[in-house]
Amino acid sequence: MAPAPPRSSAPSSTFPRERRIRRRAEFVRIQNGGHRVSTRHLLFLVAAPTEGAAHGGARRGTKSAAAPVPSGAPRLGLVASRKVGGAVARNRAKRLLREAFRRFPELFPERVDIVVILRTGAGSLGLDDVLAELRGVVPVLRRRAKEALTAASRARTEVVAERSAGDPPAPAPDQTDPTDPTDPAGS
Template identity: 35%
Template sequence: MAALEHPAEETPRRPESLKAEGLSREQRLRRPREFQEAYAQGRRWTGRYMVLWLRSGEGAALRLGVVASRRIGGAVKRNRARRLLRELFRRERKRMRGDFDVVLVARKEILDAEWEELVAELRRLAKAAGLLPTADGQEKGP
């Protein structure tokens, strides 16, 4: 048997305790129409590193859409910006409330930011948009 061949019973398996941590298909916006509806509703909050758009209405369920335009740079830079935004949302999603679809648009400065700055900005924008409870525990509507 060649060194690279493995019988099926010897194939390494992923431990059961490791679960996929990414966003499922149901947690993502994929259709252009969903993005256009978010833009058309015109509810946006702008930060230094990102712009947060909200879409409410039929089918909205705290899903994420990510945009990184060519202004960010080449494909490698755009992909990095998208990965950063997805990971930010994934980690903060459990704190968020409401039936809204969220579109995060990367700004060029995101590539030079520290992780803590990105977290702070997403929390600030989400709180302003009513996705996070206020300091007194009350939810604020957009």
């Protein structure tokens, strides 16, 4: 039996579940309400995370063996249609974006959900090409992230204000009503 290869002490280059956007409902929410940033081969949709996603993304009642996402960590979702190319080209393009997301976290705004839609021609890009397109839109991505977080904060504040400004509580009913003819104490 061959000895196991030595483990590296370098940081993990995995893409943990907590950093992924995985459920269709999340993709739809971000695609419908996300702030758009476009390049030649990539379309970025930036949205504020929901409360569940912001706290580790685990659904209620499920146990997660992984550590929760750091509070400022962005989450990434990728979409590649057949316009990008065959399965090999689509998977390669998505792998390059995940690699950019892992290795260059400073290029992505914090505390947001990001969906990247790959466009025609993205399958032929290399890592340097992906990074060049990404670096070109970093200021715009940060501005859109700030807009998304501000809009979400404003919406949460309005919901809280509506709840607190609701109908005042009804006064407690009296024990006896003097106008009630059926009440023997009121007669």
